[in-house]
Amino acid sequence: MPRGDKGKYTNKQKRKAEHIEQSYEAKGVPKGEAEARAWATVNKQSGGGERSGGSGQQKSPADKARSRSSSARQAVASKHGELRPEQRLEDMTKAELLGLARKREIAGRSSMRKQALIEALR
Template sequence: MPRGDKDKYTEKQKRKAEHIEQSYEHKGLSKDEAESRAWATVNKQSGGGDKAGGSGSKTSSSEKKTARSDSAKRAAKTRQGHARESGASLETQTKESLMKEARSKDIKGRSSMTKAQLVEALRKKG
């Protein structure tokens, strides 16, 4: 029998190892080799024994829902562009960044504008 106590494995892990072991024995491996390979497979797939649930099992579903909602709100805020007190920093932005801001402010004709024209249109839009 392979080394190690199997008491810390879940019933599901034990059943899986037994099934894998039977499969190896059916292919002609010795009982010891089949058992050894079966437990190695279970360990590789599940990370060993004494696992409660899985990753994130300590996080309640309401906490997960709140975290997802907060994440979505942050993402939406990022897509809107940033509030600006003065137009002075417009020149330092890339054309792509100006284009994104013009899109969020629904400035017409922005796709054919130059960087200078985008800066001017954004200043007018406020």
């Protein structure tokens, strides 16, 4: 399929792109630029044209559940200011280090520089 071919897009995506293009043209944007912006918007919103078949990397329901569970655990740990096993203090931002120091109630943390925070957290 040649580059730029819109054959894999659904009718709804084509209508949406046409509507967006007309909107840009009404604002005075040249036709070519309006068309490019319209298709870029459709691609960003829907991930591009309908593709036949799968991506070849589909996960099993069990793998999906494990991923969700792992992601949820990381989110909770992050929210509570805990370190993930693979995260090093040196790789954290000063704001993240301050949050961690606050959770551990380290005195004088607000006046510390990043290196001092790292040493205090260790």
